[in-house]
Amino acid sequence: MDELAINGGPKTRDTSVKPWPSVGNASGRMFGDEELSLLEQVIRSGNLFRYGGTMVEAFEAEMAAKYGVKHATAVTSGTAAVHTAVAALDLDVGDEVITTTVTDGGTVIGILQCNCVPTFADVDRRTMILRPDSIEAAISERTRAIIVVHLFGQPAPMDEILDIAKKRDLYVIEDCAQAHGATFDGRLVGTMGHLGAFSMQQSKQVATGDGGIVIGNDDQLAARVRMFHDKFYDRRGEYRGYERLGANYRMNELTGAVALAQLRKLDVILEHRRRTAGKLYEAVAQIEGLKPPWIHPKAEHAWWIFSFQIDEEVLGCTVDEFKAAVQAEGLPLSTGYAGGIPICMYPFLAERRAYGRGHFPWEPPYGRGVEYRAEDYPDTYWAQANTFITSWNEGFTEEDVDDIARGLAKVAAYFRARA
Ligand SMILES: Cc1ncc(COP(=O)(O)O)c(C=O)c1O
Structure with missing residues (x-):
């Protein structure tokens, strides 16, 4: 058996010679001639503003067609997309929105920017995705909406969540920032709730550096999304001024050009991710003491992050020991x-x-005084401490997967032999 690198043996992979593909540079991204050609068209047109341009409009139209929805409005980030979606619900100050403890700040910021109060559901230990029973427990008389996060590229259990929402008359916003193209029970993320919000930040399956989009089928909500992102300016008919408080989250044509080219590559990007992550899944499943990511039987993953857990009893080591070794x-x-x-x-x-x-909007007379206590989220703490993660991307090759699998098998064999 090879000596572990941590004990002075050879490394499975010398990353100074052979770095892993990264979403931070060209090694893990698919930017190329398609983006350049559309960008050139924009520059030559002399108009970088979405109104009067063609790229943002085309991106919205192709996104709506791909997801089979009536409406899509491109915005400047995923955070802006969630904010716009929450704003479109027209909630009252102090109303509550339930979301998950495991997500990016961008899921929560928009709730507070609407002067609403975020409340939190604990997660499934296996997936770190919010749990339906915990959502139900978090519902109060002030709850108006749920923001579901399709974490790491895996859809949340939408059947159960939609049932709860229907029963309790709650809006559902899907935060699809990490899960472009993922499906649950054959339905694309972003199409099951009232609105779907996506990020196109550098690391996402569809990437523009920064960017976002909100999709949905409801005409009234979509009209509010469209106006909110544009300073609440109504461009549909004769001038009516600014009806409500809005923001300027308009996407520009340069970003629209890249978004359009990227969206057209989404199927290829997902095919790559699913093939390589699937191979790693199989490899992890075969290593005694390792547990591959638990995937809901109705879910089709979009692999933004690959995760797995270990069985400390089988390996006879702690998570920290295993982490240091790998x-x-x-x-x-x-x-x-x-x-x-x-x-x-x-x-x-x-x-x-x-x-x-102050503590606005949490405290009366606006909110009902919600506070957050660490002891309410035991499964979040457990899952955060016990789940191994690696950012995934379309640059990973079968050879990369073999290296990861070889390293994991080596470390697991060492600990099992020592146990
Ligand atoms: C689940 C989730 N929601 C929202 C966001 C915010 O997106 P952005 O960084 O584009 O504002 C992110 C970004 O990572 C995210 O992962």
């Missing part, structure tokens, strides 16, 4: 997504500081 082998693995704690334990939420020194 990292020494040069494998791109860590634990703890987005800082490794429930998002509501970050200062802006834990201290309830959104504006100035």
